[in-house]
Amino acid sequence: MYSLDSFSDKIWRYFAHDIAIDLGTANTLVYVLGKGITIREPSTVAVNKRTREVLAVGSNAKKMIGKTPANIVAIRPLRNGVISDFDMAEAMLKYFIRRVHRSRGLNLKIPKPRLAIGIPSGVTEVERKAVIDAAIRGGARKVYLIEEPMAAAIGANLPVEDPTGSMVVDIGGGTSEMAVISLGGIVTSRSIRVAGDELDNEVINWAKSKYNLLIGEKTAEAIKIAIGAALPAPDPNKQATAAMRGRDLKTGLPKEVVVNEDELAEALKRPLRVIVDNIKETIEETPPEIISDLYQNGIIISGGGALLKRLDQRISLETKMPVHIDEDPLTTVVRGCGKALEELTLLSKVQIT
Numbered sequence: 001m002y003s004l005d006s007f008s009d010k011i012w013r014y015f016a017h018d019i020a021i022d023l024g025t026a027n028t029l030v031y032v033l034g035k036g037i038t039i040r041e042p043s044t045v046a047v048n049k050r051t052r053e054v055l056a057v058g059s060n061a062k063k064m065i066g067k068t069p070a071n072i073v074a075i076r077p078l079r080n081g082v083i084s085d086f087d088m089a090e091a092m093l094k095y096f097i098r099r100v101h102r103s104r105g106l107n108l109k110i111p112k113p114r115l116a117i118g119i120p121s122g123v124t125e126v127e128r129k130a131v132i133d134a135a136i137r138g139g140a141r142k143v144y145l146i147e148e149p150m151a152a153a154i155g156a157n158l159p160v161e162d163p164t165g166s167m168v169v170d171i172g173g174g175t176s177e178m179a180v181i182s183l184g185g186i187v188t189s190r191s192i193r194v195a196g197d198e199l200d201n202e203v204i205n206w207a208k209s210k211y212n213l214l215i216g217e218k219t220a221e222a223i224k225i226a227i228g229a230a231l232p233a234p235d236p237n238k239q240a241t242a243a244m245r246g247r248d249l250k251t252g253l254p255k256e257v258v259v260n261e262d263e264l265a266e267a268l269k270r271p272l273r274v275i276v277d278n279i280k281e282t283i284e285e286t287p288p289e290i291i292s293d294l295y296q297n298g299i300i301i302s303g304g305g306a307l308l309k310r311l312d313q314r315i316s317l318e319t320k321m322p323v324h325i326d327e328d329p330l331t332t333v334v335r336g337c338g339k340a341l342e343e344l345t346l347l348s349k350v351q352i353t
Ligand SMILES: Nc1ncnc2c1ncn2[C@@H]1O[C@H](COP(=O)(O)OP(=O)(O)OP(=O)(O)O)[C@@H](O)[C@H]1O
Pocket: 022, 023, 024, 025, 026, 027, 028, 080, 081, 171, 172, 173, 174, 175, 176, 195, 196, 197, 221, 224, 225, 228, 302, 303, 304, 305, 306, 307, 308, 309, 329, 330
């Protein structure tokens, strides 16, 4: 039987459709309560440089990167996991929140949604306030912030509220976050600004120094996704290759070089070393009782970076712990935020106050 309260609450929720957002450096995902993930698009805004007018948001804006005429720029409002361009972050949030409402086909005056947003652990108070302000001005009624590693752990269905240690490593575009969680709280954590974007930069520098080839960000990312690896190929004769196209720095003319997995593993060595060392140090800082839980439960990895070939094996080799990739690593954080928003007691435990 419905109590009147829960009934009106349900109606309220039906119209307000509370949402969880993973406002990532690379991708923004929106999870609507009761519906699931409805939006996943690049965190990019295209603007007119002179008038600051927003021309496109998301996929349409990303298509313009590197191809825009002089007066149009494609902006990524987040750098290293935090808002670097406030106006554009607000414009992006507003656009995505409105889109959730519009897809209902209703033209009513709809109550504003409650919003749960994942943010990197260890961001400053000023950075947190920037997220809250952008969300409120973007159309939210109330904003809950959840640290990304906590959200990732919830999204990966780890027993975060139990008295047992769980470890997650989320490797996104701007930040890599590693955390050990127990009893609804973070026991030890690190957040470093070495992640997917840094891997792309490393590919750009490597192409320059090894092949005198100037490649763009999009090419570097595509090569990394196609053949990037954290360990050399098990069989050197069975490696995937990819054509890397750019401009020859000597002649100024277009040039194509075919590269393989082992070359990429070598090129990505430095940033991967940093990521793996930070995972090891996070484990070293963990109390011994909890470390023994980790040996049992293993480490879960999420974020787009978790998909880098053989990264799970590499982390397992170096930490001597079992490592599992979350079933859908690009959506772990947003699913976790959504789940927290659905369970009020969990939300009250894990939200940042
Ligand atoms: N198959 C793949 N192999 C390697 N890297 C990948 C793969 N797929 C995506 N990535 C990388 O994952 C990153 C994006 O991941 P994700 O969407 O989790 O980041 P984000 O949440 O937007 O960033 P952040 O959490 O740092 O704010 C990009 O750098 C992208 O190049």
